[in-house]
Amino acid sequence: MSETDSKPIIQMPDPAKLVVSNSPHIRSGENISKIMFIVVGAMLPACIAAVLFFGLAAIKVLLFCVVSCVLIEEGWNKLVKRRPTWKDGSAILTGILLGMNLNAGAPWWICILGGFLAIILGKQLYGGLGSNPFNPVLVARVGLLIGFPELMTTWDKPALGIMKIDVLTTATPLGLAPGETFVKDVLLGNTGGCLGETSAIALVAGGIILLAFKLIKWQVPVAFLGSVFVITGIAHVISPETVHSPFIHVCTGGLLLGAFFMATDMVTSPMTRKGALIFGLGCGVITSVIRLWGTYPEGVSFAILFMNALTPLIDRVSISKPFGYTVLEKGGAV
Amino acid sequence: MSEKPRKFKGGVHPNDSKALSALKPIQDAPLLESYKVIMHQNIGAPPELVVKKGDEVKKGDLLAKASGFVSVPLHAPTSGTIKMIDKCPGPTGISIPSIEITADGEDEWGDTFEVIRDWKNTGSEQLKQRVWDAGIVGMGGAGFPAHVKLSPPEGKTVDTLIINGAECEPYLTADHRLMLEQGEDVVQGTAILARALGLKSAVIGIEENKPDAIAALQEIAANYGVEVQPLPVNYPQGAERQLIYAITGREVPIGKLPMDVHCVVQNVATAVAVADAVVKGRPSIERVTTVTGKSVVEPGNWRFRLGTPVSKALELVGGVSEQPAKLLLGGPMMGIAQSSLDVTVMKNTSGILLIAKDEASLYTSEPCIRCGRCVECCPMNILPATISQAVENKRFDWAEDLNVLACIECGSCSYVCPSHRPLNQHFKRAKIEIQAQLRKKK
Numbered sequence: 154m155s156e157t158d159s160k161p162i163i164q165m166p167d168p169a170k171l172v173v174s175n176s177p178h179i180r181s182g183e184n185i186s187k188i189m190f191i192v193v194g195a196m197l198p199a200c201i202a203a204v205l206f207f208g209l210a211a212i213k214v215l216l217f218c219v220v221s222c223v224l225i226e227e228g229w230n231k232l233v234k235r236r237p238t239w240k241d242g243s244a245i246l247t248g249i250l251l252g253m254n255l256n257a258g259a260p261w262w263i264c265i266l267g268g269f270l271a272i273i274l275g276k277q278l279y280g281g282l283g284s285n286p287f288n289p290v291l292v293a294r295v296g297l298l299i300g301f302p303e304l305m306t307t308w309d310k311p312a313l314g315i316m317k318i319d320v321l322t323t324a325t326p327l328g329l330a331p332g333e334t335f336v337k338d339v340l341l342g343n344t345g346g347c348l349g350e351t352s353a354i355a356l357v358a359g360g361i362i363l364l365a366f367k368l369i370k371w372q373v374p375v376a377f378l379g380s381v382f383v384i385t386g387i388a389h390v391i392s393p394e395t396v397h398s399p400f401i402h403v404c405t406g407g408l409l410l411g412a413f414f415m416a417t418d419m420v421t422s423p424m425t426r427k428g429a430l431i432f433g434l435g436c437g438v439i440t441s442v443i444r445l446w447g448t449y450p451e452g453v454s455f456a457i458l459f460m461n462a463l464t465p466l467i468d469r470v471s472i473s474k475p476f477g478y479t480v481l482e483k484g485g486a487v
Numbered sequence: 488m489s490e491k492p493r494k495f496k497g498g499v500h501p502n503d504s505k506a507l508s509a510l511k512p513i514q515d516a517p518l519l520e521s522y523k524v525i526m527h528q529n530i531g532a533p534p535e536l537v538v539k540k541g542d543e544v545k546k547g548d549l550l551a552k553a554s555g556f557v558s559v560p561l562h563a564p565t566s567g568t569i570k571m572i573d574k575c576p577g578p579t580g581i582s583i584p585s586i587e588i589t590a591d592g593e594d595e596w597g598d599t600f601e602v603i604r605d606w607k608n609t610g611s612e613q614l615k616q617r618v619w620d621a622g623i624v625g626m627g628g629a630g631f632p633a634h635v636k637l638s639p640p641e642g643k644t645v646d647t648l649i650i651n652g653a654e655c656e657p658y659l660t661a662d663h664r665l666m667l668e669q670g671e672d673v674v675q676g677t678a679i680l681a682r683a684l685g686l687k688s689a690v691i692g693i694e695e696n697k698p699d700a701i702a703a704l705q706e707i708a709a710n711y712g713v714e715v716q717p718l719p720v721n722y723p724q725g726a727e728r729q730l731i732y733a734i735t736g737r738e739v740p741i742g743k744l745p746m747d748v749h750c751v752v753q754n755v756a757t758a759v760a761v762a763d764a765v766v767k768g769r770p771s772i773e774r775v776t777t778v779t780g781k782s783v784v785e786p787g788n789w790r791f792r793l794g795t796p797v798s799k800a801l802e803l804v805g806g807v808s809e810q811p812a813k814l815l816l817g818g819p820m821m822g823i824a825q826s827s828l829d830v831t832v833m834k835n836t837s838g839i840l841l842i843a844k845d846e847a848s849l850y851t852s853e854p855c856i857r858c859g860r861c862v863e864c865c866p867m868n869i870l871p872a873t874i875s876q877a878v879e880n881k882r883f884d885w886a887e888d889l890n891v892l893a894c895i896e897c898g899s900c901s902y903v904c905p906s907h908r909p910l911n912q913h914f915k916r917a918k919i920e921i922q923a924q925l926r927k928k929k
Contacts, residue, residue: 163801163805163806165801165807165828166782166801166810168828170810171811171812171813171824171825171826173580173813173825174824174849175824176824176896176898177819177820177821177902178815178822178848179819179842179847179848179902180850181499183860183903183904183905184853184906184907185856185906188905280854282854283855283856370859419856419857419858420857424862472889473868475867475868475890475893476495476732476738476893477728477738477739477741478741
């Protein structure tokens with residue numbers, strides 16, 4: 154190596170350490186947990202509103218749900234010998250959404266049972282993240298609703314002030330006769346309902362966050378909310394004494410939570426924008442039908458689950474033509 | 488084409504990283520002691536060898552002649568002796584026949600072609616023949632023989648020649664520098680190609696992130712009846728089908744070629760090679776290549792002769808500051824990963840790129856969460872996520888129904904996938920399987 158005195162040493166790559174793989178060789182840096190945690194962030198306004206209105210009880214329910222979802226998922230992963238998945242944030246998000254679907258006075262065992270239904274029955278039995286046909290949180294909510302109808306349909310009356318722990322029960326605004334609900338209460342969240350159903354403003358703020366980060370397709374909430382507004386609006390005009398105003402319909406009963414956070418779940422909704430539009434419309438129509446003629450005062454959960462089942466079909470019919478799928482002479486000067 | 492360019496659907500915006508080498512003028516690589524010229528540098532049939540071991544050749548002498556219409560000749564990059572004709576590492580990792588020349592240091596031209604100064608009054612057949620004789624292939628990456636694209640088959644007409652100066656691949660700046668430094672050659676080559684096609688005009692499409700190149704060419708282009716069309720920055724703007732759509736609004740039907748919508752697309756480097764062949768009488772024996780990457784000590788643009796080993800190219804740029812994760816020929820979106828530094832520069836080597844460890848996409852694939860980003864960004868408007876699942880289930884018939892054959896392998900879907908799924912790889916596999924089945928049926 155006498156040459157090295159005159160020549161600077163040039164470091165060359167070691168070919169043995171070069172990775173050979175398919176293109177592309179760079180990635181956008183996006184990953185699943187980033188997406189999940191932004192959605193968790195978008196839930197924060199609604200969580201804060203829930204804590205403001207329902208106090209410590211709300212924190213208790215949310216905490217129970219998140220912890221049980223994560224522990225149940227990891228327990229399952231151990232059982233079936235999979236690597237831990239809590240870091241992808243999906244179980245945490247499921248926990249928060251589950252909590253938002255429960256009553257502030259929900260007992261601890263309801264949270265755990267809900268977590269079990271969501272994670273095991275809703276997700277893992279189908280093969281885990283990405284494979285479930287139904288929204289896991291709604292599977293849990295409907296499971297609990299059928300198993301414990303009373304617990305799931307009487308709601309704590311919110312009381313401003315975090316330390317207020319004494320609990321009054323009340324019906325959801327949709328269960329009351331029209332005229333008994335006040336617009337201001339609905340907007341702010343001073344009405345009965347599960348944790349995530351109450352504050353319209355906080356839910357819309359979360360929805361805007363999701364749209365800003367392009368995590369949901371605008372077609373779903375717009376078609377969902379729009380169709381409910383139009384259908385209940387027509388019904389309200391025809392029969393104002395038995396049907397709430399469309400405004401109350403849109404802002405209550407978990408519709409905003411459903412339209413922004415549940416129906417938009419990537420795994421269980423269509424992939425194309427055209428499909429998202431059909432999906433949102435279907436959710437809106439079914440919700441309206443259940444609310445106007447069904448026995449449940451609200452129908453968001455059932456509507457979304459029903460449309461989840463149709464998602465593969467919607468995906469199939471909403472395929473658009475590939476680029477170049479045209480007749481030969483289109484646009485060409487012959 | 489004074490109208491605004493059309494925007495194709497989809498596309499991605501990776502960090503272009505072009506600043507590493509965009510301002511570095513093209514440098515001529517010094518003469519090496521030996522070159523290993525890969526025989527088969529074109530799509531189509533490999534050329535037929537006309538030299539043997541021990542022969543003396545001059546620079547530009549024929550090494551191998553075209554073996555058919557879709558085949559091009561190969562010429563000596565310098566004067567010297569044929570040392571060996573043997574197998575050397577090729578870009579796909581398989582060893583392929585190569586010709587090793589020991590340079591005599593004289594670098595003396597042999598009897599090259601007659602110079603055609605008055606190309607404006609030369610017949611198109613003669614120009615086409617020159618492009619073929621000079622061994623020119625598509626230098627943007629595909630390596631398709633240029634003369635074939637100049638010869639429309641019976642019944643097909645061409646009304647538009649597009650010169651591709653989009654250079655949409657991140658990191659690569661070779662075409663950018665060519666347009667800046669050899670604008671006259673680019674435009675002249677364009678005009679010659681137009682004349683060979685019997686056209687009076689042509690369009691050079693350039694992405695708007697190269698305003699200096701657009702300005703430089705606009706000035707020259709007017710004298711030759713050539714137009715310069717700025718294009719929006721959106722990968723893969725330089726893909727043939729997307730480029731044709733942006734400039735003419737025509738969609739090339741799936742499974743068809745640009746000529747079916749009366750278009751021919753050639754790369755700016757190809758245009759320069761054409762100008763060299765016609766005006767200077769020189770065969771295609773060199774090209775400008777960007778040698779770059781975050782770990783490269785001094786990224787730059789170099790004019791290499793065919794057969795320059797990557798190891799020598801890396802010595803010229805001062806080597807690396809750290810061990811890179813990957814060595815690529817081409818850009819980061821569509822380039823081919825290499826496992827050897829002995830692979831050599833070919834006619835279609837637009838870049839020698841070292842991908843650093845922190846940017847290499849060395850992830851484990853996660854389950855698809857159906858976010859639909861691949862669907863949004865797919866410039867061919869197919870459903871990458873769904874096709875990929877069909878491939879995982881070995882249902883290549885489904886993949887075919889979902890138009891996997893329309894895929895241009897631009898890699899945008901894999902680039903955006905938050906689950907880091909090997910989508911592009913799945914499509915390549917599906918295409919191979921489908922074509923294998925077609926052959927079986929025959």
